Each structure stands twice: as structure tokens, then as C-alpha cells.
Amino acid sequence: MDVELAHGIEAAESEYLRSRVERLAAVSGNPYGARVFSNAGFPCFQVKASPSPMLNRIYGDIANEPQAVLKLLNESAAHSTVTPLIGTPSALKPSAFVGESTLERLRGWTHLQLVCAIEKAVLSEHSFEIEEVTSQTHALFADVHAGGFHTRPEHRLLNQASFAGQTPDGRLKLYLLKAGGAVVAGASVYLASNGIAYLGTAATRKDARGNGYHGALISHRIKQARQHGCHWVAATALAGSQSRRNLERAGLTVSHAQALYRLADR
Structure with missing residues (x-):
């Protein structure tokens, strides 16, 4: 896996999804409760009116700053927020241990990222x-x-x-x-x-x-x-x-x- 390219793909996908949440936040009165915020330079977003993991994501440096990601996941758990992890398909197990917390993989939400x-x-x-x-x-x-x-x-x-x-x-x-x-x-x-x-x-x-x-x-x-x-x-x-x-x-x-x-x- 080309790690640098993989991170670039993830950044492009995140930017795309964030743009959709920004459009929701721009609706007069913000009726959907859309919010875009930052975690040490990593853009995060959530939409209170939607349970979709497409629109409710926490990003961050989970390898070096896991507590920041875990804190945001905990604070926004009521809004179905998730965080993406990447690797080879066999490396993405049903559970991931981050710090003292356990993350569970969402069923049906493991995808391949393709590129050329x-x-x-x-x-x-x-x-x-x-x-x-x-x-x-x-x-x-x-x-x-x-x-x-x-x-x-x-x-x-x-x-x-x-x-x-x-x-x-x-x-x-x-x-x-x-x-x-x-x-x-x-x-x-x-x-x-x-x-x-x-x-x-x-x-x-x-x-x-x-x-x-x-x-x-x-x-x-x-x-x-x-x-x-x-x-x-x-x-x-x-x-x-x-x-x-x-x-x-x-x-x-x-x-x-x-x-x-x-x-x-x-």
C-alpha cells in the first residue's frame, strides 16, 4: 500500500463529504443541524438530522493523538459519528483497540478505495x-x-x-x-x-x-x-x-x- 497516496485518497473523500455537509449547514436556519469543525487541522462533520455514517465523521491522527479522536467520538456518539480506519482488507478487524477504548467496525461499511x-x-x-x-x-x-x-x-x-x-x-x-x-x-x-x-x-x-x-x-x-x-x-x-x-x-x-x-x- 502506498501510504502517501492512500492518505491523499482519504483526504479527497473527506473533502467531498464535508462539502455536502457544508451545503446542509448553509440552508437557512440550519434545520438539519449540520456542523463542520476541526480536530487539530483534520476536518470533522456531523448532521443531527441524519443517521448516515457518510455525513457524521470524526477524523484525526489516531496513531499519535488517539485521545482527541476518542473524545470527539464520545461527545458526539448520540449523532452516530464514526471514524475511518484504513489498511489491507485483512487488517481491518471487527474490533480495534485505541488507547483504553474499543472501537467496533460497522457492518456493511468496509469498502475498497481504487485509484489510477x-x-x-x-x-x-x-x-x-x-x-x-x-x-x-x-x-x-x-x-x-x-x-x-x-x-x-x-x-x-x-x-x-x-x-x-x-x-x-x-x-x-x-x-x-x-x-x-x-x-x-x-x-x-x-x-x-x-x-x-x-x-x-x-x-x-x-x-x-x-x-x-x-x-x-x-x-x-x-x-x-x-x-x-x-x-x-x-x-x-x-x-x-x-x-x-x-x-x-x-x-x-x-x-x-x-x-x-x-x-x-x-
């Missing part, structure tokens, strides 16, 4: 209609995303707001893929400040899967990242998923595994 130098990516040709999301089509993106990830009705507006609006740097790009004039898939890419293009969320309507839409969206986002001067492209996938196979066809290879942990007995 952007000039070595293998791009596929396709004839699908792909367009960047605008304020007029944002709801369509949110709808296909919510359907793909089985978002509960009570969390759909929150999820939509986490992708809404544009930051001045314009690092988050959203795309829709249409077939027969109808939206069938959508995906995001985050152009991180460290030069890594992080392929964020991607979703395809259940009745439209198996038609190559995900692969087309991978290629399209890599092309866009090249145009914006990114040097690497990275993405997350479950080990046995079709998403992993599609990413590997595009030239990405496994960098490391990431698992999410929370304080035990919470």
Missing part, C-alpha cells in the same frame, strides 16, 4: 446523452440518487439539499444520463484540492441497470477531471460489486480498504 493516474485511465466510447446538472434538473438528480440508494422518504429533502447549490470553487460536479429522453442514472465527481478527482456517488434506476450507464458515467467524469487538470482519479466500491468491476475496466486498481468504526457499547 488520470492519464492511464481507460475510457470507453458510448453514445449516451450525459449533461451537467443545473438548478432546473437538480431535483431529477436527487430523485434518481434517492431511488438508487433506497433513501427513506423522511430523509429525501436532506439528501437533496446536500447536493444543492454551488460553492465558489465549483469543485462538486453532478451529471445526469438520459435514455429515450428520460433520466436513468446520475453521478458526481469532486475535484479535490490535492489534485485527486474523487468519483463520488453514482446511481442507476433499478429498471435501467445492465445497460452500461455506470461505465459511461465513469468515463465521462474522468474526461471532465482531465479537463480540470486533476492528476489522479479515485473511487470507492464494495469488494464484490459491479461498481468495482466497472472501475477496474476503466483502469483503476485497489489502493487500500477503508472501514468505519464507532465506539463500542454505544
Whole structure:
């Protein structure tokens, strides 16, 4: 494992997720209770209205300053906060012992991080209609995303707001893929400040899967990242998923595994 590159990928993912929480915090009155804060230079974030470990994370130097991470996990345990640990898949055990505390791995939240130098990516040709999301089509993106990830009705507006609006740097790009004039898939890419293009969320309507839409969206986002001067492209996938196979066809290879942990007995 290239430790420096692995940390860069983790930083890019964290920046992407933090940008979504910042969008929630910018909603008038902050109805979702979104908060972004720092742990000795490591950005952390939480959303009181959401139980998702995607939006409730504590980061820090767990090897050298574990107590700072443990303190924040303890203080925010009511909001389902987690911390990511990385390594080889076999190294990420069900429990991790940090200081005098025990962390437990969340079931279903161990993923592979994949990466490749952007000039070595293998791009596929396709004839699908792909367009960047605008304020007029944002709801369509949110709808296909919510359907793909089985978002509960009570969390759909929150999820939509986490992708809404544009930051001045314009690092988050959203795309829709249409077939027969109808939206069938959508995906995001985050152009991180460290030069890594992080392929964020991607979703395809259940009745439209198996038609190559995900692969087309991978290629399209890599092309866009090249145009914006990114040097690497990275993405997350479950080990046995079709998403992993599609990413590997595009030239990405496994960098490391990431698992999410929370304080035990919470």
C-alpha cells in the first residue's frame, strides 16, 4: 500500500463529504443541524438530522493523538459519528483497540478505495446523452440518487439539499444520463484540492441497470477531471460489486480498504 497516496485518497473523500455537509449547514436556519469543525487541522462533520455514517465523521491522527479522536467520538456518539480506519482488507478487524477504548467496525461499511493516474485511465466510447446538472434538473438528480440508494422518504429533502447549490470553487460536479429522453442514472465527481478527482456517488434506476450507464458515467467524469487538470482519479466500491468491476475496466486498481468504526457499547 502506498501510504502517501492512500492518505491523499482519504483526504479527497473527506473533502467531498464535508462539502455536502457544508451545503446542509448553509440552508437557512440550519434545520438539519449540520456542523463542520476541526480536530487539530483534520476536518470533522456531523448532521443531527441524519443517521448516515457518510455525513457524521470524526477524523484525526489516531496513531499519535488517539485521545482527541476518542473524545470527539464520545461527545458526539448520540449523532452516530464514526471514524475511518484504513489498511489491507485483512487488517481491518471487527474490533480495534485505541488507547483504553474499543472501537467496533460497522457492518456493511468496509469498502475498497481504487485509484489510477488520470492519464492511464481507460475510457470507453458510448453514445449516451450525459449533461451537467443545473438548478432546473437538480431535483431529477436527487430523485434518481434517492431511488438508487433506497433513501427513506423522511430523509429525501436532506439528501437533496446536500447536493444543492454551488460553492465558489465549483469543485462538486453532478451529471445526469438520459435514455429515450428520460433520466436513468446520475453521478458526481469532486475535484479535490490535492489534485485527486474523487468519483463520488453514482446511481442507476433499478429498471435501467445492465445497460452500461455506470461505465459511461465513469468515463465521462474522468474526461471532465482531465479537463480540470486533476492528476489522479479515485473511487470507492464494495469488494464484490459491479461498481468495482466497472472501475477496474476503466483502469483503476485497489489502493487500500477503508472501514468505519464507532465506539463500542454505544
